[in-house]
Amino acid sequence: MLSNRIQKLRPSATLAINAKAIELKKQGIDILKFGTGEPDFDTPEHIKQAAKQALDEGFTKYTAATGIPELKAAIADKFKRDNSIVCAPEDIIVSVGGKQALYNILMALLNPGDEVLLPSPYWVSYADMILVCDGVVKTIDTRPNHFKLTAKMVEKAITPKSKVLILNSPGNPTGMVIEQKEIEKIAEIAQKNRLYIISDEVYEYFLYDGKKHFSIASLPDMQDLVFTINAVSKTYSMTGWRIGYMTGPKEFIKPISSLQSHSTSNPCSIAQKAALAAITGPQDCVKEMVAEFEKRRDFVYEGFNDIPGFKIEKPEGAFYAFPDISATSKNGFELAELLLEKARVAVVPGGAFGKEGNQFIRFSFASSIADIKEGLRRIKKALS
Ligand SMILES: Cc1ncc(COP(=O)(O)O)c(C=O)c1O
Numbered sequence: 001m002l003s004n005r006i007q008k009l010r011p012s013a014t015l016a017i018n019a020k021a022i023e024l025k026k027q028g029i030d031i032l033k034f035g036t037g038e039p040d041f042d043t044p045e046h047i048k049q050a051a052k053q054a055l056d057e058g059f060t061k062y063t064a065a066t067g068i069p070e071l072k073a074a075i076a077d078k079f080k081r082d083n084s085i086v087c088a089p090e091d092i093i094v095s096v097g098g099k100q101a102l103y104n105i106l107m108a109l110l111n112p113g114d115e116v117l118l119p120s121p122y123w124v125s126y127a128d129m130i131l132v133c134d135g136v137v138k139t140i141d142t143r144p145n146h147f148k149l150t151a152k153m154v155e156k157a158i159t160p161k162s163k164v165l166i167l168n169s170p171g172n173p174t175g176m177v178i179e180q181k182e183i184e185k186i187a188e189i190a191q192k193n194r195l196y197i198i199s200d201e202v203y204e205y206f207l208y209d210g211k212k213h214f215s216i217a218s219l220p221d222m223q224d225l226v227f228t229i230n231a232v233s234k235t236y237s238m239t240g241w242r243i244g245y246m247t248g249p250k251e252f253i254k255p256i257s258s259l260q261s262h263s264t265s266n267p268c269s270i271a272q273k274a275a276l277a278a279i280t281g282p283q284d285c286v287k288e289m290v291a292e293f294e295k296r297r298d299f300v301y302e303g304f305n306d307i308p309g310f311k312i313e314k315p316e317g318a319f320y321a322f323p324d325i326s327a328t329s330k331n332g333f334e335l336a337e338l339l340l341e342k343a344r345v346a347v348v349p350g351g352a353f354g355k356e357g358n359q360f361i362r363f364s365f366a367s368s369i370a371d372i373k374e375g376l377r378r379i380k381k382a383l384s
Helices: 015-026 045-056 069-083 097-109 124-132 151-157 180-193 250-263 269-280 284-305 332-343 369-383
Strands: 092-095 115-120 136-141 162-168 196-200 226-231 244-247 361-364
Touching: 015 332, 045 269, 069 092, 069 244, 069 269, 092 097, 092 250, 097 124, 097 162, 097 196, 097 226, 097 244, 097 250, 115 124, 115 151, 124 136, 136 151, 151 180, 162 180, 180 196, 284 369, 332 361, 332 369
Parallel strands: 115 136, 115 162, 162 196, 196 226
Antiparallel strands: 092 244, 226 244
16 A cells, blocks of 8 residues: 555656657657757766766765765865855765755755745756655746745735745746845845745746846855755756755754665666766856857747737746736647647647646757747647
8 A cells, every 4th residue: 555655746747648659759740849958068078078087987886865975076166156154164065956855955944844935937857855754835927927926925824834945946846036135035034934946946047138147145144044056967968977965054963864875776877977077077068158158048938929829028047938828718738739739839738837827838958949940830730
């Protein structure tokens, strides 16, 4: 008999549509996929070289559970340099992707019935992780403010059971960015209510129109409330290498380290060496990738504006467009199905990201301009 905990996990809302896309591909039908959440670039060469060197040198054994000291030192430097977050290497935990960091933090924070405030539409794994950690998901509808969370929204949502707020800026699936001024106000509310914050910053470099990233943990007196999560996954196109990292309030570091040491132990030794090369090496590869994404973002924004029935906010970061499709008189699931059948285009129904996403679809622009152009042409034709 399955545990109550595991029974709380919900079947993936995109499973049926994914299965259909795979089936059509198997039949030799040309499907253009815009569902993926990873950059389409290869991992830069100098990062791969570092992994090859690690292998050649026999760096293939257990490491310290929370990561090799030189990587933790490099991450502490990175936090200081890019995020104005002051922490020591021993305050860092390197984990198996950003996902494990998030899961560990929720495990360490939540008691049964504790509420987590979750701005919605949200990245799908947040909700299921909260549920499996016995927490209660309390969504905050961000649609009234162009998907941008405000301090007022947080204040209104807080109850005596609220323990944690999740921030994800730039955000998946909406591509929206919360401005520094608003983050400062949110920090005030968090302090007043002793609300912990998990700040998921995995898209921090994917910013357009000259926008700047701001980390809430850099504000005075926030270090005992904020967990900052990041990963090399998106930044260096290293999703398969599975290296993420976190820092947070001191009292949590040891317990989370124990949890990790009893569950997965260290993340892959070779991937840690690759992550070290990524974080300490030349950063032009990131700038080049982001410049390409900005071009695609412009293209996608103009393309969707030209399709009757679609209304789109201009994505400010990440690599997702999240158009409102209510004027097509279909919901996101129905439209995604129709696009797969009629246009041979795979997108993610917005309802996969919470009910607040029902009238939207998510279109990832982690594909070449040529594919995006063809995809938009097919969508427009299917709807005309
Ligand atoms: C918002 C957000 N956070 C975290 C992750 C997980 O990243 P990782 O692959 O490092 O586990 C993703 C991946 O899609 C994401 O979109």
